Amino acid sequence: MGPKTRILDATMLVFRRHGFRRSSIEQVAEAAGLTRQALYHHFESKEALFRAVIERIHESAIAAEEAAVAEAETAGGNLGDILAAGMTARMSTMIGSLDGSPHLEELYSEHLVHARDLYQTYAARYAERMVATIARTARRQQLALPQDLSPAEFGRLVEMSIYAAKSQYPAMQPADAFLKDMAIMVRTLCAGAVPKSEKPPIKKAAPPKKPTRRTIGGLS
Numbered sequence: 001m002g003p004k005t006r007i008l009d010a011t012m013l014v015f016r017r018h019g020f021r022r023s024s025i026e027q028v029a030e031a032a033g034l035t036r037q038a039l040y041h042h043f044e045s046k047e048a049l050f051r052a053v054i055e056r057i058h059e060s061a062i063a064a065e066e067a068a069v070a071e072a073e074t075a076g077g078n079l080g081d082i083l084a085a086g087m088t089a090r091m092s093t094m095i096g097s098l099d100g101s102p103h104l105e106e107l108y109s110e111h112l113v114h115a116r117d118l119y120q121t122y123a124a125r126y127a128e129r130m131v132a133t134i135a136r137t138a139r140r141q142q143l144a145l146p147q148d149l150s151p152a153e154f155g156r157l158v159e160m161s162i163y164a165a166k167s168q169y170p171a172m173q174p175a176d177a178f179l180k181d182m183a184i185m186v187r188t189l190c191a192g193a194v195p196k197s198e199k200p201p202i203k204k205a206a207p208p209k210k211p212t213r214r215t216i217g218g219l220s
Helices: 003-018 025-032 036-040 046-074 079-097 104-114 116-141 151-168 175-190
Strands: none
Touching (some): 003 046, 025 036, 046 079, 046 104, 079 151, 079 175, 104 116, 116 151, 151 175
16 A cells, blocks of 8 residues: 555545544544654645545546446446436445544535535536436437437436435435435436337427408308
C-alpha cells in the first residue's frame, strides 16, 4: 500500500469519526502512522485531503455503476433493470463510504462547500454515462422512449429521481428505504419505454369539416 492510499484510508476514518470541522491534519497523520510533515509532503491542507477523499468516492461510485450496468446488460435486463442496477450501485457506494458516521449531514454539506467543482464535474460524468446507457439499450432492444424523448432528455428525468428521493430522505438515510424508493421511481419512468413494434400509431387529427351554407326557407 502506497503512502497516498494509506493517507486517504486514514482520512476517511477520521472524517467518519469526527466530521469535517472537528478533524485535523494531526489526527489524520496519527491514523496514517506518519508525521505531520510527512503528510504535508502529499497534501497541503485538510481541505485538500477532503477533496481527495471526495474524488476517490466518486471514482469508486463510477466504477461500481459501470460494473452493475454491464452485469444487468449481460443478464438481459430491460431498461428499468439496467438503470436501477447502475444507480443503486452508484448511490450504495457513496453511502457505504461514510457508513456509520454520525456526521453524515455535515460531511455532505461540506462536500458542496469545499468540492462544488468536483460535484459539478462528476454530475456531468454521471449524466454522460446515463445517456450512453439509455441510447445503447434503446438501440439494442429497439425501444421507443416515453413521449418520444431523446436519450438526453430521458436521462435527465432519471437523474432527477435521485434528487426526488433525497428530498424524502435527509443524508440518504435510512439507506435501504432511500435506495428502494429511488429504484421504484426509475423503474416507473422506464415502464413507459416499449418496443417500437408495440408503440401505438399516432392518430392524425381529422381535417375540419367544410362549413355548409345556411339556407333560409329551403333557398340558399
